[in-house]
Amino acid sequence: MPLSHDHIRTTVETYLARHPHEREQLGGLLDALDRPTDIASRSTFTGHVTCSAIVVDPLGRVLHVLHLASGKVLAPGGHTEPVDESLAAAALRELHEETGIPPQAVAPWPGYEAVPFDIDIHDIDAHPGKGEPGHQHFDLRFLFHLHAATEAPVVLQEEEVAGIEWRPVDRVTSPSLREKLLKLTRETEPDTANASALIYNDRGEYLLHLRDYLPGRIWEPGMWSLLGGGREPQDATLEHTVRRELAEEASLDIADLTPFGTEYASDDAGASVPIAIYAGRWNGDPRELRLTEGVMLAWFAPDDLHRLRIADTTSDLVRRHAASLPASTAPQSGLSSHEEHRPTSPHDTVLNVIGVHLYLERPDGTVLLGLRHPDSTFAPSTWHVLAGHCEQESAITCLIREAREEAGLQIKHQDVELVHVVHHIDKAGDRPRMGLFFRARTWTGEPDLREPDKCTQWKFWDPTALPDNLVPYTRVAIEGIRTGRPYSETGWA
Structure with missing residues (x-):
């Protein structure tokens, strides 16, 4: 399926967290993400996303290809496809298609596994013969290094690429990319990470x-x-x-x-x-x-x-x-x-994992959700309520601690009530999980990103218009709370 707006937005916001001074110049990309059109589709001529692979060889040279259509020398890259599971995967697919270099011949540069090294917006000329008006490409560039022992085969995509060239950093064609590459020091050169x-x-x-x-x-x-x-x-x-x-x-x-x-x-x-x-x-x-x-x-x-x-x-x-x-x-x-x-456990008892979840509803009826980091082990780039697992503590104590640590919210024990329980399992044979959803009737503070490596955005959502990429059992729980149903099950045969 096509890459989602939320996945792209999370990737862009993670990049901007490292380069906040670029927010203004990337305003066109941010505006496009706010529109309902599919920014990942090449037929969206208000502007769409492309992905490039910046490949550095052991000598420090950067791979370029001569694109036939534009006549320009650029990094290998192109449009996303429905088969791409991520933006970085799209860059690797384009690298393979245009040059024949397989994904296993390169490795992500440490620290840039899921975050673009550079983002560039450039204009594309109209092609009347193809029915394409002039438009913009929002190019997300991912950094890789070529393995030292790899003799990567070069098989050009002849209908699009005329040749390849390994250029020293000071001859990289893109100014913004060249500037960032020149700032890389030996201490940040790739190594086992x-x-x-x-x-x-x-x-x-x-x-x-x-x-x-x-x-x-x-x-x-x-x-x-x-x-x-x-x-x-x-x-x-x-x-x-x-x-x-x-x-x-x-x-x-x-x-x-x-x-x-x-x-x-x-x-x-x-x-x-x-x-x-x-x-x-x-x-x-x-x-x-x-x-x-x-x-x-x-x-x-x-x-x-x-x-x-x-x-x-x-x-x-x-x-x-x-x-x-x-x-x-x-x-x-x-x-x-x-x-x-x-x-043997008594009567073959199976341990269940207990998770606590915060149902935070404003007076206007909107509900707090957080967008999980793209590198999260559980539900990356997916919306979820504030949640956590109990340590050696009671469930409500855990909830209060997680709210304070993750979002800077102050909640008192007497202001918490249990409103829903979800007993869920991913598939037969997996460990069952019991999700306890607690409502905070009152609280102090506004949601703050205290753990940006786990959550990249807090937002209050209309419960009748929840995001598509919402953790499934969370959607079930919110629907149950709104209808007064105290218990749900998901994943059981």
């Missing part, structure tokens, strides 16, 4: 993480993988990255972590992403960890991996590491010891 933990125990088993099943929203949905994530500005080293991720995702602290190498995975757009692997020994019970992302953690022996939904690269990594261990920690076959000796 992701790290994962390969955790094993004395029985030779490996700790794996079952990811949420959210197709199109997160990487490797519903698959078993390693704990880990992307480097953040405060991480001095990639070891700091993996330790921070272990603490945030599972409250896990491993005494000794040893570099085991670098693996490569494909991101959602198809680009190759290097991941630093750190190995460490731990003999604890994963059921006692406080998991904040995904479904569960469990031990598995290498011989059992074929029974799991797991990437081949992850299986191969585990087996290679297992082969490097001394005989005293040789992997055991069969079910993991925790599965063999796991006590």
Whole structure:
């Protein structure tokens, strides 16, 4: 399906958060986003979006192509298509179509995985023969680097491209792009920007993480993988990255972590992403960890991996590491010891995840929603009520804390009432979730972006005209609250 206005707007606003001085010059793009026309369609001649791939090779040169239609030397790029899952994916598709360079031959520049490096507005001449009037292109440019060991094949799209040229930065044709590229320092040159933990125990088993099943929203949905994530500005080293991720995702602290190498995975757009692997020994019970992302953690022996939904690269990594261990920690076959000796829950009880949600309604009847960040693990670029998971606290205490931390809202315990409960599940076999929706009768403050890495916009919506890209169970809950229905179920067969 075509890229949504909200996805494009979120991407543009994230860019402007880094370049606030460009807001005025991008006013035409912002105005176009406010119109009801499809800004992603090439037939929208009031102006539409294009995407370009800025590819830098190991020598620091930037890829350009000679476009036959315009006669100009430009970065490879073009219009979006309905098959594109993101703006960055559109840029990679155009790179492949115009030059033959496949997505896996490049990697996103660290810090620019989902954010454009540059945005340019330029005029396009009319083409009467094609029935196209003069119009504008809003070009979103994504930065990639070519892998050093890659000899990328060049297969030109002959009907559109006459040739390619690798230009030094000071000869990049676009002034705004050239200016930004010249400011890149050696400290910001591309390097491995992701790290994962390969955790094993004395029985030779490996700790794996079952990811949420959210197709199109997160990487490797519903698959078993390693704990880990992307480097953040405060991480001095990639070891700091993996330790921070272990603490945030599972409250896990491993005494000794040893570099085991670098693996490569494909991101959602198809680009190759290097991941630093750190190995460490731990003999604890994963059921006692406080998991904040995904479904569960469990031990598995290498011989059992074929029974799991797991990437081949992850299986191969585990087996290679297992082969490097001394005989005293040789992997055991069969079910993991925790599965063999796991006590049975009374009457096969299944744990449910509890989430709290804030239903904030103004006197005019509008309801507060937040637009989640495009890099969010859950529901990226999607509207949702303010919500969170309980720590070691009551549900209302959690709600008050989340409202203060995420939006700067002050709510008192006595002003909160439970108005709806949603019992939902993504698919059969997933962990069930219980969503508690609380109404705040009164509050102090206006919604403020306190956590811009999670939420990019707060807005009060008319409940009769909610956005299309709204978390489904949230829509069900709001409808239930408006009709006085206290309970709903979604996802159950």
